[in-house]
Structures are given as structure tokens and as C-alpha cells.
Amino acid sequence: MTPSFSRRRRLLAVAALACAAGPLHAQSFPTKPITLIVPWPAGGSTDRHHRLLxxxxxxxxxxxxxxxxxxxGGGTLGPGNMAMTARPDGxxxxxxxxxMxxxxxxxxxxxxxxxxxxxIMGVSGYTFGFTVRSDSPYKTFNDYIExxxxxxxxxxxxxxxxxxSPHLLLEEVAINAKVQLNHIPFKGNADLQSALLGGHVMAQSDATGWDKFVDSGQMRLLVTFGERRTKRWPQVPTAQELGYNVVSQSPYGLVGPKGMDPAVVKVIHDAFKKAIDDPRHAELMEQLNQEVWYRTGDEYQRWARETYAKDKALIERLGLAAK
Structure with missing residues (x-):
């Protein structure tokens, strides 16, 4: 047997072992708990959703x-740090x-x-709304803008x-209405709700972390930002109805670090797809007034690429682009 032929046989054997290792790893995955990073404080709508998932x-x-x-970081600190430091092992x-x-x-x-x-997959999108305390002088969204x-x-x-998204959609409203608003950022839903209830801000733009406060009468919901009125609060108009020409859903999904084994990605995807299809998940979606926005990993990546390009134009139009 010539040295070159022997070397080729060894290379083929190594390649065959490498191919076999992938499926074997996927078959045994997972062998320990998985960490799911939620880049928002505990207690908000996103946290509630992901804990059930x-x-x-x-x-x-x-x-x-x-x-x-x-x-x-507006929801970017957790995933960004994961991308830089976590192993792509699932x-x-x-x-x-x-x-992001x-x-x-x-x-x-x-x-x-x-x-x-x-x-990995697309999951859902938010229902955004604008709320004030129940004792606020602003009875309608037009009152606030005026x-x-x-x-x-x-x-x-x-x-x-x-x-x-809650920040940018309000800034877009302000541009369309030709008014200047004073924006105060918070780390997440829980801090924001506390600030509004404590009278530290006049109003809030957020996803449905405010739902229980609206239903209990502690807050007044002035407007929502979907394409149509919500089923849960059908008496509340949309920003589009009021003539502000802003519609926002802000879809989100699940990702891992780059370089994950496709077989491991499929295991994670399939488990979360079953979770999305579970009746308990449908019940929570109704409570949060959200809709499922399922996309495969490839579909989600394609959507992200298109949205990244489109939102560059939005950021520039709002005057928020990096100098």
C-alpha cells in the first residue's frame, strides 16, 4: 500500500467519524439543563411568555x-453577550x-x-399600547398629543x-403629529410599570405588561398600535385609526450563538414548536393579547435580513443613526 493511498484512507476514516459524531451528539442532546436568556427583567410580559415556553x-x-x-441595552445586552461568550453547543x-x-x-x-x-425559530409578536394612570388628565391619546x-x-x-419598539413607535408618532415628546428609558416592563404607578412618568409606551393594571382600573389604555383593535380591549382605538399612521408588532424569536450543529438546532426547534402548539400556550397568548408568529429558522433568518435593511431607513428618518 503506497503512503499516499494510506493517507487517503486515514482521511476518509476521520471524515466518516466526524459525520457520525454529529447525529450521535444530537441523539444524546440535551444531557443537562439549557439556559434561556430573557433580556428583560422578571415579571414583564416577555418574561411571563418565555417562562411558560x-x-x-x-x-x-x-x-x-x-x-x-x-x-x-434595550433588550440587546443579553443576546449580544451570549453571542460573544457562549459555546454553540445548544x-x-x-x-x-x-x-437587535x-x-x-x-x-x-x-x-x-x-x-x-x-x-432557531420565530415565536410571537407584541401588542403595544400607550397607558396613563387612571387619575391622569389625559382621557384620550389625542388629549396627550395636544x-x-x-x-x-x-x-x-x-x-x-x-x-x-415602544420607543421608536412613539417617536414616529411624534414626527407624524409634529410634536416633541420627552422620552425616559427604563430597563424593562416591571421598572416602567412601577414608575408610572408611582407618578414618576406621565405615560408609558410598552407591550402588554400593563394588562392587569388596565383591567384593575389602575391605568387607562389610550391607544394600541396593531393593524386592528384588540379582542381584549375593543373599545380602544388604534394609532392608525386616529390618523398617526403607525403600526407595530415587533416580532421576536429564539437564537443561539453562531455555529450551532443543525441537528441540535432541530431538537430545540421541535421542542419549542410543540410548546407553541400546546393549549396552555394558546391560553397565555390570549391573556397577553399576542398572536403566534411561527417561522422556521431559515424563514426567521431571511426575515431578519430583510428587516435589518428596512429598519436602517427608519432609524435614519428618525434622526437616530450613529454619526
Whole structure:
């Protein structure tokens, strides 16, 4: 046997072993708990959603999925840190909020939102609303905007962070209405709700973390930002109805670090797809007034690429692009 032929045989054997290792790893995955990063504080709507998803998917995986709250950076700190530090072995994954595709246009970040992640699946989108305390002088959203028109820069609102969807949709409203609002960013839903209830901000733009406060009469919901009125609060108009020409859903999904084994991605995807289809999940979606936005990993990645390009134009139009 010639040396070159022997070398070829060894290379073929190594290649065959490498091919075999992938499926074997996927068959044994997972062998320990998985960490799911939620880049918002505990207690908000996103946290509530992912805790149930983790519970349901964990049953199908045969391992616990542990929620780790890492708020900050408008929802980008947790996933961004994961991309830079976590091993692509499937044991660390994260929610991927829309801000991940916007904030890189607004400031320098050490990660690339398209190249540094493995897209696992699209999950859902938010119902955004604008609320005030029940004793607020603003009875309607038009009342609030009119106050801003009379007092430029003195009428404030809170959101879940600079560059987050609740922030940008209000800034888009302000541009369309030709008013100046004073934006106050918070780390997440829980901090924002407390600030509004404590009278530290006049109003808030947020996803449905405010639902229980609206239903209990502590807050007044003035407007929502979907394409149509919500089933849960059908008496509340949309921003589009009121003529502000803003519609926002802000879809989100699950990602891991770049370079994950496709077979492992499929195991995680399939478990979370079963979780999404569970009746308990449908019940929570109704409570949060959200709809399922399921996409495969490939579909989610394609959507992210298109949205990243489209939102660059939005950021520039709002005057928020990095200099």
C-alpha cells in the first residue's frame, strides 16, 4: 500500500467519524439543563411568555430550561453577550427582540445581528399600547398629543429602552403629529410599570405588561398600535385609526450563538414548536393579547435580513443613526 493511498484512507476514516459524531451528539442532546436568556427583567410580559415556553419545551426535551434574566441595552445586552461568550453547543439560547436589528444602526456594538447568531425559530409578536394612570388628565391619546403640542418637550413618557419598539413607535408618532415628546428609558416592563404607578412618568409606551393594571382600573389604555383593535380591549382605538399612521408588532424569536450543529438546532426547534402548539400556550397568548408568529429558522433568518435593511431607513428618518 503506497503512503499516499494510506493517507487517503486515514482521511476518509476521520471524515466518516466526524459525520457520525454529529447525529450521535444530537441523539444524546440535551444531557443537562439549557439556559434561556430573557433580556428583560422578571415579571414583564416577555418574561411571563418565555417562562411558560421553557416549562413546556423542557418536558419534551427531558431537561429543565432555566430562565436567566439579563436586562439592559434595550433588550440587546443579553443576546449580544451570549453571542460573544457562549459555546454553540445548544445549552445557551436567547430571545432575540427586534431591537437587535435596530440598535446596531444607532450605536457601535461588538456583535453582528445577522452573522453572530444561529436563528432557531420565530415565536410571537407584541401588542403595544400607550397607558396613563387612571387619575391622569389625559382621557384620550389625542388629549396627550395636544398637551405635547402646547408644551414642547415637557410632556414625557417611558419606554423599555432607547431603540426599543415602544420607543421608536412613539417617536414616529411624534414626527407624524409634529410634536416633541420627552422620552425616559427604563430597563424593562416591571421598572416602567412601577414608575408610572408611582407618578414618576406621565405615560408609558410598552407591550402588554400593563394588562392587569388596565383591567384593575389602575391605568387607562389610550391607544394600541396593531393593524386592528384588540379582542381584549375593543373599545380602544388604534394609532392608525386616529390618523398617526403607525403600526407595530415587533416580532421576536429564539437564537443561539453562531455555529450551532443543525441537528441540535432541530431538537430545540421541535421542542419549542410543540410548546407553541400546546393549549396552555394558546391560553397565555390570549391573556397577553399576542398572536403566534411561527417561522422556521431559515424563514426567521431571511426575515431578519430583510428587516435589518428596512429598519436602517427608519432609524435614519428618525434622526437616530450613529454619526
Amino acid at each position: 421553557a416549562e413546556l419545551a423542557g418536558k419534551h426535551l427531558g431537561q429543565n430550561i432555566v430562565i436567566e434574566n439579563r436586562p439592559g 445549552y445557551t439560547i436567547s430571545q432575540f427582540p427586534l431591537g 436589528l435596530r440598535i446596531p444602526h444607532m450605536q457601535k456594538v461588538p456583535w453582528d445581528p445577522l452573522k453572530d447568531f444561529t436563528f 398637551a405635547a403640542r402646547k408644551n414642547p418637550g415637557k410632556i414625557d413618557y417611558g419606554s423599555t429602552g432607547i431603540g426599543s
